Amino acid sequence: MTALLAAWCLCCSLAFASSYPLIKSKPNDTGSNLLHEGHNNTGMADRCSDRGFNAITLDDKGVMYYFRDQYVWKGYIGPAELINDTWPEVPVPVDAAFRIHHRNKPEVHERMFLFKGNKAWAYYENKLEPGYPKLITDVFPGVPGDLDSALECPAGECKSDSVLFFKGKSVYTYDLSDPSAVKERQWPLVQNCTAAVRWLGKHYCFQDTMFTRFNPVTGEVHPGYPLDTRDYFISCPGRGHGHETRRNATLMSIKNRCSNRSFEAFTSDDSGKTYGFRGGWYFRMDSKRDGWHAWSIGSTWKGLKGTVDAAFNWENKMYFIQGSQVTIFLSDQIYSMVQGYPKPLQDELGMQQVDAAFTCPHSSDLYIIKGNTLSLVDLKNTPRVPGQESSIIHSNVDSAMCNSQGVHIFTGASFHRYKDPNELLQAKELPEARNIAAEFLDCTQ
Ligand SMILES: *[C@@H]1O[C@H](CO)[C@@H](O)[C@H](O)[C@H]1NC(C)=O
Ligand SMILES: *[C@@H]1O[C@H](CO)[C@@H](O)[C@H](O)[C@H]1NC(C)=O
Numbered sequence: 001m002t003a004l005l006a007a008w009c010l011c012c013s014l015a016f017a018s019s020y021p022l023i024k025s026k027p028n029d030t031g032s033n034l035l036h037e038g039h040n041n042t043g044m045a046d047r048c049s050d051r052g053f054n055a056i057t058l059d060d061k062g063v064m065y066y067f068r069d070q071y072v073w074k075g076y077i078g079p080a081e082l083i084n085d086t087w088p089e090v091p092v093p094v095d096a097a098f099r100i101h102h103r104n105k106p107e108v109h110e111r112m113f114l115f116k117g118n119k120a121w122a123y124y125e126n127k128l129e130p131g132y133p134k135l136i137t138d139v140f141p142g143v144p145g146d147l148d149s150a151l152e153c154p155a156g157e158c159k160s161d162s163v164l165f166f167k168g169k170s171v172y173t174y175d176l177s178d179p180s181a182v183k184e185r186q187w188p189l190v191q192n193c194t195a196a197v198r199w200l201g202k203h204y205c206f207q208d209t210m211f212t213r214f215n216p217v218t219g220e221v222h223p224g225y226p227l228d229t230r231d232y233f234i235s236c237p238g239r240g241h242g243h244e245t246r247r248n249a250t251l252m253s254i255k256n257r258c259s260n261r262s263f264e265a266f267t268s269d270d271s272g273k274t275y276g277f278r279g280g281w282y283f284r285m286d287s288k289r290d291g292w293h294a295w296s297i298g299s300t301w302k303g304l305k306g307t308v309d310a311a312f313n314w315e316n317k318m319y320f321i322q323g324s325q326v327t328i329f330l331s332d333q334i335y336s337m338v339q340g341y342p343k344p345l346q347d348e349l350g351m352q353q354v355d356a357a358f359t360c361p362h363s364s365d366l367y368i369i370k371g372n373t374l375s376l377v378d379l380k381n382t383p384r385v386p387g388q389e390s391s392i393i394h395s396n397v398d399s400a401m402c403n404s405q406g407v408h409i410f411t412g413a414s415f416h417r418y419k420d421p422n423e424l425l426q427a428k429e430l431p432e433a434r435n436i437a438a439e440f441l442d443c444t445q
């Protein structure tokens with residue numbers, strides 16, 4: 001049941017891969033209490049009722065909370081709980097909630113804030129921070145009480161680390177580095193937000209059960225909205241997209257991060273961003289701040305389709321090998337395909353096919369695995385010619401990656417780690433096999 005429901009949630013994005021949010025279920029979700037028996041007919045504790053939520057936020061662990069009246073729902077599925085079981089200090093219903101992004105102040109960064117009336121409560125690991133509750137005007141001068149909702153907007157998405165507070169028709173942009181400059185504005189389409197949340201770099205305003213995705217700087221609403229929360233953000237009986245693909249076991253195991261299905265490619269860039277590719281989908285493997293989620297590759301690398309056989313990074317470029325072709329993307333704020341690609345692999349790297357490929361951070365040495373051989377190509381050379389093949393103790397390698405922790409060789413559900421390429425070349429015995437899902441995707445049995 002767990003797997004089925006978890007995969008169902010992930011399936012929703014199939015048809016609308018790029019813009020629609022889906023919430024991971026917590027590992028503990030059993031789905032057995034999807035509706036709180038005896039409450040749903042009163043509309044009180046049925047998360048799928050048409051009443052929407054008072055507030056929605058992530059916590060420091062990447063768990064999404066949905067607040068309504070005296071209840072909170074934790075994660076995509078699961079029963080209602082009483083808010084005061086977890087946060088006994090806060091009067092209910094709460095007005096607003098968000099998780100602050102404030103890199104310049106580590107003592108505040110990642111705190112979850114709850115708001116009620118003219119007061120704010122800050123929590124970390126669900127413990128009230130010393131000195132709280134405080135008056136909103138003491139923590140966020142210039143921001144009014146009795147808020148409707150709030151969300152964080154990190155630098156890069158807003159000009160600098162900021163918080164957006166909503167009240168009626170007004171939005172207050174609070175710049176954390178310049179608290180004297182609260183900006184009050186009115187955006188025609190982003191008003192009356194009963195709840196608001198930033199998730200995976202996207203910004204959402206909820207008006208009762210409907211939600212829109214908006215630009216946090218201009219207030220413009222993205223095309224295709226509003227949509228119904230019950231089809232995307234929470235699991236509701238008989239609702240949700242991807243209804244017809246729900247029973248597609250292949251797709252479910254691709255998108256279920258804990259399925260132990262193999263990955264065809266892994267890569268990590270100089271900044272440590274790590275991606276795992278599986279059947280046209282990918283997972284970010286280096287951060288669980290926003291929970292886990294399978295995205296279609298085309299949503300991040302426009303124009304890339306199908307299965308990725310190998311991937312590697314060099315400088316600010318990401319290389320994708322698919323069969324006998326290679327496609328290169330430049331990474332800036334977003335990825336864009338380099339003109340003239342895809343090209344034959346033969347022209348680019350002097351070979352026709354590879355099983356796996358990796359570069360180590362800040363190095364132009366590209367290692368290529370084919371069968372049980374490893375060869376080296378210096379990406380700085382033109383033309384590029386692979387060096388001599390040396391044999392390694394692995395065969396049937398699915399994928400390989402090198403990051404600050406060393407070289408990883410992935411086969412099936414497990415991987416082996418070496419200090420560096422040299423240790424891989426010298427190895428006479430396999431090091432310990434480790435489980436990919438457990439070590440990269442936080443799956444515990
Ligand atoms: C999840 O399950 C683990 C192990 O069964 C348990 O220790 C933990 O308290 C559970 N967490 C929640 C939030 O229920
Ligand atoms: C509400 O719960 C009852 C059982 O308590 C169930 O029969 C009914 O289908 C539920 N309503 C909805 C809308 O799910």
Ligand SMILES: *[C@@H]1O[C@H](CO)[C@@H](O)[C@H](O)[C@H]1NC(C)=O
Nearest residue numbers: 069070082083084085088092
């Ligand atoms: C928690 O909230 C419920 C419902 O509002 C209330 O009945 C209960 O007394 C509260 N518990 C505590 C410890 O305040």
Ligand SMILES: *[C@@H]1O[C@H](CO)[C@@H](O)[C@H](O)[C@H]1NC(C)=O
Nearest residue numbers: 168169188189190191192207
């Ligand atoms: C917000 O609420 C006000 C007052 O009820 C209403 O006039 C306005 O049309 C609403 N705006 C939107 C975008 O729903």
Ligand SMILES: *[C@@H]1O[C@H](CO)[C@@H](O)[C@H](O)[C@H]1NC(C)=O
Nearest residue numbers: 245248249250251252254279
């Ligand atoms: C199931 O999903 C896989 C992977 O996306 C796809 O190739 C296959 O056609 C799907 N099958 C059905 C019956 O939808």
Ligand SMILES: *[C@@H]1O[C@H](CO)[C@@H](O)[C@H](O)[C@H]1NC(C)=O
Nearest residue numbers: 258259260413435437438445
């Ligand atoms: C995945 O593999 C690990 C290690 O072999 C195992 O403990 C775990 O139960 C497997 N998970 C699933 C969903 O099969």
